[in-house]
Amino acid sequence: MADAAEDAKQKEALNGQLKEYIAEWRKTREKEEEELKKLKEKQAKRKEIRAEQEKKLNQSKKEEEEKLRKEENEKKAKEAEEKKKRLEEAETKRQEMLEAQKAGGDGKKKSVAGGDAKDARKEMTKTKEQLEEEKKIALSIRIKPLEVEAMDSDELKAKANEIFNIIVQLETDKYDYEQRKLTQELDLKELKERQKAQLRQKALKKGLDPEALVGKYPPMIRMYSKYERRTDTRTYDDRKKLYEGGWEVIRAESLDAIWKEKYEEWSKRPSKKLPKWFGERPGKKAGDAETPEGEEEGGDEAPAAEEEEDYEEEEEEEEEEEEEEE
Secondary structure, eight states, rough: OOOHHHHHHHHHHHHHHHHHHHHHHHHHHHHHHHHHHHHHHHHHHHHHHHHHHHHHHHHHHHHHHHHHHHHHHHHHHHHHHHHHHHHHHOOOOOOHHHHHHHHHHHHHHTTTHHHHHHHHHHHHTHHHHHHHHHHHHHHHHHHHOOOTTTTTHHHHHHHHHHHHHHHHHHHHHHHHHHHHHHHHHHHHHHHHHHHHHHHHHHHHHHTOOOOOOOSSOOOOBSSSSSOOOOOOOOHHHHHHHTTTSSSHHHHHHHHHHHHHHHHHOOOOOHOOOOOOSSOOOTTOOOOOOOOTTTTTTTTTTHHHHHHHHHHHHHHHHHHHHHHHHO
């Protein structure tokens, strides 16, 4: 009984400790959850503040960009108006000058030639956009609107005839300018051909290829050596002959020289003699002399003649054998 009471007491003590631990854990958990909620609220507030700041920045940037665009557009409009005014003034001056030239004659045309050259140079440096703008302004000044409603039939006929005559004059001028352009192109072709012919002659005089000076770039300088700064004045044929033959020619010359030496040695060779027999002569009979008659007198000539005859006979036999084999 005493043991059972002790066990019950121990269990109660453990249960009490567990309850205390659970209560403390719950308190700590609640505190952590509260802290997390506070942190989340802070994050949400910071996000809202940042979003508002970004909105303000974007609005300020847009306002600044709009201001800059307006200023640029205003500047462009002012520049366009100023340019238009300048072009209108220049066009009016040009029209006045043309009318004065038509009225005055050839004397005034000569005096204005320098100014026309300067104007042409200025026009060459202009861009396509500038030329198009000037063209539009010039056409707006030259082509004035017709007041057709206030004209009678006779005035309309006179205006139509006037416009027709202007068109005819412009077409004639256009044809003249086209023909002048064709003649100038033909003259340029002739001049270029003459220039090419002169350059070919100059190249031949210098010993170069005739097409050396005709190209876009000058010819390469040919050197005798890398130490002497002298051009190679030899002709094309002379330089071409340097590379002809080469080792084959040298080898053929050396073979010819060797053959000639061998042939001279062979032609200078002494005539062959038969060897002398020591002892008894083969075929000697009893009572015959040691040397047959005639050998002592013409001993040198007779063997050579016999050798030549034998050599000829051998050659004839070889030729007959070759013919039979064929």
